[in-house]
Amino acid sequence: MQENGKGSDSSDSTGDGTRRSRFDRRTFLGAAATTGAVALAGCTGGGSDDSTTEDSGSSGGSDDTESTDTTAASGGKQGGTLQWGGAVPVQGLDPHIDTSAASKRVLENIYEEVVALQDDYSIQPHLAESMEQSDDNTVLTFNLREGVTFHNGKEMTSEDVLASYERVQNGDYLATGFFDYVEELRAPDDYTFEVQLTEPFAPFLAKMATAELSVMPAENAEKDMVEEPIGTGPYVFESREIETSFTMSRNEDYWGASDEDGPFIDTIVKSEVPDPSVRLQSFLAGEYDFINGIAPKDVSRVEQAPDVRFEKQFPKSLVYLGLNCDVAPFDNKDARLALDYTIDKEKVAEAALYGTGQTTASPATPGSPWVNPDIEPRPRDLDKAQEHLDAAGMSDGFTATFKIPQSYPTQVQAAEVIAADAAEVGINLEIQQITWSTWLSDVYSNRDFQATTSSYLALWYPDVSFYKFLHPNGAFFFTNWVNEDYNALVEEARTIYDEQERAELYHQATEILHEDRAGHLFLWWQPSLYGAASQYKGDIGAPDGSTLQFGDNWLDR
Amino acid sequence: MATEQETDRGRFTITQSQRDRIARFVRKFRSNTKAMLGFSIVVLLVLVAIFAPIIAPYPIDATNIEDRSQAPSVEHPFGTDDLGRDIFSRVVMGSRISLYVGFGAISGALAVGAVVGVVAGYAGGLTDEILMRVMDAAMAFPPVLLALTLLVVLGPELSNVVIALAFVYTPYIARVSRSAALAERNEAYVEAAVARGESDSRIVFSEVFPNCMAPMLVQGSLNVSFAILAEASLSFLGLGAQPPRPSWGLMINTGRGFMETAPWMLLFPALAIGIAVVGFNMLGDGLRDVLDPKVEAIE
Numbered sequence: 104m105q106e107n108g109k110g111s112d113s114s115d116s117t118g119d120g121t122r123r124s125r126f127d128r129r130t131f132l133g134a135a136a137t138t139g140a141v142a143l144a145g146c147t148g149g150g151s152d153d154s155t156t157e158d159s160g161s162s163g164g165s166d167d168t169e170s171t172d173t174t175a176a177s178g179g180k181q182g183g184t185l186q187w188g189g190a191v192p193v194q195g196l197d198p199h200i201d202t203s204a205a206s207k208r209v210l211e212n213i214y215e216e217v218v219a220l221q222d223d224y225s226i227q228p229h230l231a232e233s234m235e236q237s238d239d240n241t242v243l244t245f246n247l248r249e250g251v252t253f254h255n256g257k258e259m260t261s262e263d264v265l266a267s268y269e270r271v272q273n274g275d276y277l278a279t280g281f282f283d284y285v286e287e288l289r290a291p292d293d294y295t296f297e298v299q300l301t302e303p304f305a306p307f308l309a310k311m312a313t314a315e316l317s318v319m320p321a322e323n324a325e326k327d328m329v330e331e332p333i334g335t336g337p338y339v340f341e342s343r344e345i346e347t348s349f350t351m352s353r354n355e356d357y358w359g360a361s362d363e364d365g366p367f368i369d370t371i372v373k374s375e376v377p378d379p380s381v382r383l384q385s386f387l388a389g390e391y392d393f394i395n396g397i398a399p400k401d402v403s404r405v406e407q408a409p410d411v412r413f414e415k416q417f418p419k420s421l422v423y424l425g426l427n428c429d430v431a432p433f434d435n436k437d438a439r440l441a442l443d444y445t446i447d448k449e450k451v452a453e454a455a456l457y458g459t460g461q462t463t464a465s466p467a468t469p470g471s472p473w474v475n476p477d478i479e480p481r482p483r484d485l486d487k488a489q490e491h492l493d494a495a496g497m498s499d500g501f502t503a504t505f506k507i508p509q510s511y512p513t514q515v516q517a518a519e520v521i522a523a524d525a526a527e528v529g530i531n532l533e534i535q536q537i538t539w540s541t542w543l544s545d546v547y548s549n550r551d552f553q554a555t556t557s558s559y560l561a562l563w564y565p566d567v568s569f570y571k572f573l574h575p576n577g578a579f580f581f582t583n584w585v586n587e588d589y590n591a592l593v594e595e596a597r598t599i600y601d602e603q604e605r606a607e608l609y610h611q612a613t614e615i616l617h618e619d620r621a622g623h624l625f626l627w628w629q630p631s632l633y634g635a636a637s638q639y640k641g642d643i644g645a646p647d648g649s650t651l652q653f654g655d656n657w658l659d660r
Numbered sequence: 661m662a663t664e665q666e667t668d669r670g671r672f673t674i675t676q677s678q679r680d681r682i683a684r685f686v687r688k689f690r691s692n693t694k695a696m697l698g699f700s701i702v703v704l705l706v707l708v709a710i711f712a713p714i715i716a717p718y719p720i721d722a723t724n725i726e727d728r729s730q731a732p733s734v735e736h737p738f739g740t741d742d743l744g745r746d747i748f749s750r751v752v753m754g755s756r757i758s759l760y761v762g763f764g765a766i767s768g769a770l771a772v773g774a775v776v777g778v779v780a781g782y783a784g785g786l787t788d789e790i791l792m793r794v795m796d797a798a799m800a801f802p803p804v805l806l807a808l809t810l811l812v813v814l815g816p817e818l819s820n821v822v823i824a825l826a827f828v829y830t831p832y833i834a835r836v837s838r839s840a841a842l843a844e845r846n847e848a849y850v851e852a853a854v855a856r857g858e859s860d861s862r863i864v865f866s867e868v869f870p871n872c873m874a875p876m877l878v879q880g881s882l883n884v885s886f887a888i889l890a891e892a893s894l895s896f897l898g899l900g901a902q903p904p905r906p907s908w909g910l911m912i913n914t915g916r917g918f919m920e921t922a923p924w925m926l927l928f929p930a931l932a933i934g935i936a937v938v939g940f941n942m943l944g945d946g947l948r949d950v951l952d953p954k955v956e957a958i959e
Contacts, residue, residue, distance in 0.1 A: 380917055398917065400742065454725050454743055509898040512917060519743055519904045523721045535816060536898040 179362070179641065183658035184370040188382045190396025192375040193349045196340070197329040198314040199267075199276040204560050204649045207314050208395070209349055209373065211650045213254075214317035214334035217245050217264060217296065218308065220646045224471070224563050226312050230259065230335065231296070240303040240600055247294040251358040253320050254339045261290035266321035268298075274327070278315040280578060281307055303598045305605070306566035313647075337366035337654040349373040359654075365641075367657035379512075383634070387411070392639045392658065395651070397632035399457045399513060410637045415459065416644040417630035418469055421568075422455075422514065422558040424521070424624040425546070429583035432503055433553060437495035439620040440481075442554075444488035445525045448480045452627040454520045455513040460627040465613045466568035469628055472602060473565040475610040478617050480625070488528045500529020503553040506546055509536035514556040517626060547581050556626070560649040565609055569593045573616070573623060582622025589615040688950045695946020701939030709755040716749035721904040729922040739924035742914065747924060750906035751932050757907045758936055761822055761891040761900075762884040768826030769833050770880050776830070777837025778872055782845050782864050792838060795831035803828045803886065804893050811899040818907075821900045825887045836879040840872035847871075874951040878944050885940035892933050908933045 189208075195201035198210045219229035228234045231245035251259040265288055272282040284304040289297040300307060310316060323329050332340045337357045341350040352370045360366065374391070376382040379398045386394045387408055397405055397413075405413045426433040426442070433439050448462040464480045467473035492498055507518045515536065522532040532554060537545065546552040559579070562568045570593050572579040589612055596608040616623070633643050641656035689695050708715060724744030732739040738747035780791040798806070803825075810824035844850065845868065853863045892909030894900035901907030908929040915925030 380919060384920075400917065400921075404921065450723075450725055454723065454728075512914075515903060516743060519721070520723050520725075522904060523723050526721070534902045534904070536902060537816070538898075 179365055179367040179655065179657035180659055181365075181367045181657070182369050183367075183660065184372060185368045185393060185639070185653070185656070185658060186391045187371060187373045188376045188386055188391035188394040189349075189373040190379070190382065190394070191377065192346045193343060193373070195328075196332045196343075198317045198319075198332070199271055199274075199278070200328060202277060207649070208651045209351065210314055210317070210332060210334075211336075211645055212338040212351060212371075212653050213332050213336045213340050214314060214319065215336045216312055216314070216317050217247075218312045220312045220563065222646045224468075224646065226308055229312075230264070230318055240305075241300040243298040243300070243308065245296045245298075247296055248358065249294055251335050252356055253335055254333045254354060255320060256356075257320060259318065259320075259335055260293045261296045262293070263321045263324070264296045264318050265290040266324035267318045268316065270319075270324040271316060276315070277578075278310055278313075280576075281310050303600060305597055305600055306564065306570075309564035309566065338371065341370075346375055348375060363655075365655045365657065366653070367655075368653060371653055386634055389636070392636045393643070394634050395631065397634055399455065399459045399629075399632065402457060402459060402632060405632075405634045408634075412633075412635040412637060412639065414633040414635060414643045415630045416633070416648050418461070418562075418628040419631040419648040420558045420560045421463070421466060421562055421628055422517070422556065422626045424626055425552070425555045425557055425582045426622045426624060427550060427552050427554070427583055428585075428622045429550070430553060432495070432497065432501040433622070435495045435497075436620055437491040438497060438501065439622075439624070441488045441491035441495065441497075441528065442525060442530055443481050443620055443624055444484045444491065445528055445530060446481075446521055446624075447483040447524055448626060450524075451517045451520050455517040456627060456629055459632065460629040462627050463625050464617055466562065466573065466616070466623070466625060467565055467609060467613070468563055468568070471563075471565070472606040473568070473609040475613040477610075478613055483524070485528055488530075492528060492530075500531060502531040502533065505532040505534045506537050506542065506552050506555045507534055508539050508542040508557065510539050511556075511558070513629070514558075518556060547579075550581050550583060558629075560647075563647050565605075566593075566597060569609055569612055570597065573621060584619075584622035586615055586619055586621070589619075589621075685950060689946070692946050692950055694942050695950055698939050698942030698944070698946050701935060702943050705755055705759060705936055705939060708752060709759045712752050712756055716746075716752045718746035718749040720745065720750050720753045720906050722746075729918065729925070731922075732924055738928040739922065741911070741925050742918060742922070745904075747911070747928055750911060751908070751928050754906040754908045754911065754929065754932065755936070757818065757901055757905060758888045758891060758933070761818065761825065762888040762936075762940070764822040765825035765887040765891075766829060766833075766880050766884045768822065769829035769883065770876060772826070773830040773833025774837045774869070774872070774876055777834035778841040778864055778869050780834070781838035781841025781872075782860075782868055784842075784845075788838070792834070795834045798827070799831040799835075804890050807890055807894060808897065808899060811894060816899045816902060818901050818905070821891055821894055824894075825890055828890070829883045829887060832883060833876060833879055836875050837872050840875045841868055844868045844871050874947075878948040878951060880944075881940055881947060882944035885937040885944070888933065888936050888940065 189205070191203070191205035193209055194203040194206045196206065196210065198214050215230055217228070217230045218226050218234065221227055228245065230248055230251060232248050233246045235244045236242065247261055247264065253259055268288050270276070271278050272285065272288065284300050284302065284307060285298060286301045287299040289299065291297065298307070318335065319329065320333055323333055335358065337354050337359070338351040339354050341352050343349040350370065350372050353366050353368060357366060376385065379396065379401070382394050383397065383401050383404070385391055402413070405411060426439055428434055452460045452462050461469060462480050463469065464478045465474045492500060505518055505522060507515050509515060518534050522534055525532050542557070546555050559572060571577040573584070574580060574590055574593055575585050592608050592612040596605050599605040599608065631644060631648055635643060638659045639656065640659050643651070643656070645652040722745060727740050727744040728742055730736055730740040736746050736748060738751060741747055776791050776795065780788040807824040807828045810827060811820055814820040814824065850863060850867060853867050891900055891907065892912065895907040895909030896913045901910055903910060911929035912926055915929065918925045
């Protein structure tokens with residue numbers, strides 16, 4: 104698709120000192136095609152960015168990328184301690200193992216990857232100065248930065264990158280499945296890293312931009328589980344008390360440190376405050392500079408509070424109704440359709456999100472080219488619901504248990520509205536509140552459920568949206584909905600780098616999801632909601648919407 | 661034939677003395693303010709529960725997003741909740757859940773606990789030891805914690821709450837019944853029954869048992885209030901009644917998140933629990949005062 108290598112020269116000169124290096128635009132196009140969303144708008148900002156501008160507070164949009172640069176240039180103040188009231192306690196500290204967003208919110212600041220996701224959803228070299236793809240898209244070559252040091256003082260070389268990748272390849276880690284498409288990993292010299300793919304496999308580069316393939320020192324990569332994270336990032340792990348607090352401090356020797364992009368804040372202390380009311384109260388009382396996980400119902404209180412910044416980053420996650428297509432009654436397509444027609448999606452989203460979300464019929468990030476513009480959520484229509492009930496041979500309706508993770512109040516609220524709606528045609532959804540661990544074991548692992556609700560984070564690249572939880576081989580597949588046509592489409596899409604061609608396949612796939620009423624009935628996209636003290640400056644959040652990067656944030660006091 | 665006649669005669673004589681006793685009981689009960697107050701509250705609660713569908717002006721699960729979190733008004737005397745449902749209707753309907761669990765669990769506990777206790781008390785010896793050590797073991801766990809563990813095993817459902825709480829409160833009833841049976845065992849009428857050659861089981865269930873009823877009733881009505889509280893706690897934790905059922909505990913759990921913006925969501929179900937618990941407690945206390953022979957002696 105493109106010639107390579109020319110861009111790497113230019114990036115050499117500008118690479119140091121800025122976290123957004125420039126590189127060959129054609130290479131970039133290749134990368135963009137793998138990542139999804141509005142990548143073509145370009146690396147310098149400008150252009151349209153439908154996915155983020157409308158809803159995304161001050162972060163996310165490409166225009167904001169520029170404005171960040173100007174505000175930061177006018178002077179971020181160094182120093183201070185950021186008191187962060189955190190919603191979900193930090194879990195494991197091994198980025199290759201831990202799936203929780205709570206862990207990623209801190210690890211994103213400690214670890215870095217060879218490539219990084221940008222605000223416009225493009226992927227650019229990060230720990231590499233430049234990258235190249237061969238014409239047939241099977242060889243990825245990365246020219247690593249020199250002078251990048253780990254928090255333990257050692258310099259990062261291709262040996263560490265190789266060791267990190269081999270760890271995932273040979274072990275049983277989150278991204279291990281992606282190495283089925285990897286023929287060979289090579290480190291020909293200290294600053295070159297190569298990935299040889301068996302066939303064109305577009306999602307690999309996107310995966311490289313996630314914490315699941317972050318770079319750790321070779322000696323840590325030998326461990327089965329890392330408990331003391333050592334990375335190259337702007338913040339250094341200091342200490343943590345499980346379920347109580349997590350502390351990290353500024354990396355004095357950060358390779359990308361600059362007056363413009365920080366890092367500025369000396370110490371970041373995350374206090375674990377899982378109760379949303381307590382967290383908000385303490386924040387409004389001035390105990391914290393920053394909190395995440397504001398409940399949608401409390402948005403108006405934060406907006407009205409004096410001297411407080413309210414930030415919304417859209418989208419963060421997709422919430423769906425999961426129907427088990429292997430057991431009655433939802434093994435019957437008409438039963439699924441009947442339920443679909445009873446639900447007033449707008450009302451459900453409004454009930455749970457107080458106007459902060461958006462309904463959807465596609466698993467793809469709103470505004471991205473992967474969204475099929477012709478497909479809308481089914482409107483509530485009780486006549487049609489009854490027709491499908493008749494067709495399913497269940498004219499009087501049916502009863503199903505509805506397992507809801509109780510730690511997500513928005514999903515409980517939604518479930519109550521859905522159950523009340525469905526009851527009108529005799530579909531009796533019996534809500535059962537379960538703990539998150541029960542959800543993981545019963546619903547997810549054992550697939551012992553009829554209906555449930557849950558959500559997915561960080562769907563900025565389409566392979567996650569369409570493959571990871573909807574293809575039988577996907578890592579998060581659990582609703583047992585299998586459609587061969589659909590599978591063929593999303594498999595093919597993985598090998599295609601051309602955005603339009605690929606989008607076409609995803610549009611068709613979305614149509615099948617919709618027509619066949621897949622086991623995932625999408626309810627809404629919801630934002631991350633943050634509150635910050637007015638002295639807390641800089642963009643909050645990270646490009647993928649569910650994590651946080653504090654690098655260019657600072658405290659004005 | 662002979663046995664039957666004997667039974668009839670026995671019953672007749674008991675009825676005579678019972679009448680006196682009942683009359684005395686009623687007189688004392690009515691003069692006891694605590695008992696009467698508790699009794700009125702409980703009767704009121706039961707009436708509300710029975711006529712709940714008539715009293716409640718709205719269906720309990722009719723959501724109405726436009727009218728969410730409304731303050732108390734004429735249309736919604738207790739306000740509306742986060743999904744626009746009428747809280748008054750839900751509190752009224754919620755009385756059914758509380759009473760169902762309260763009475764259901766304690767009836768179960770009484771059925772098992774009373775038998776265990778009276779048998780243990782009357783039989784004494786090894787039987788007593790075995791039965792009561794088992795009860796002690798069950799009692800060693802804090803009630804709500806034990807119920808919680810049982811519910812995790814049984815699954816979060818209201819009928820399971822009844823079963824779990826019945827299990828939890830059985831030893832308390834058994835203990836009280838046992839001490840009552842211990843006291844009765846040496847009474848003259850028991851000796852007389854033994855002398856008449858009545859079987860052990862007959863003595864236990866026809867002679868001793870009825871005479872242990874008073875302390876069991878006291879304990880039972882006190883435990884109803886505990887069971888109501890326990891149900892609220894379990895529902896609060898998500899292990900009891902499931903939404904959209906209007907359990908008071910569940911309503912408090914939801915309302916907690918709206919404490920600053922819509923305090924009525926928390927206030928009214930909490931008040932309802934408070935009233936119910938106070939009612940059953942006062943009734944139990946009052947009953948104890950009325951039935952306690954020591955108090956009678958002073959009188």
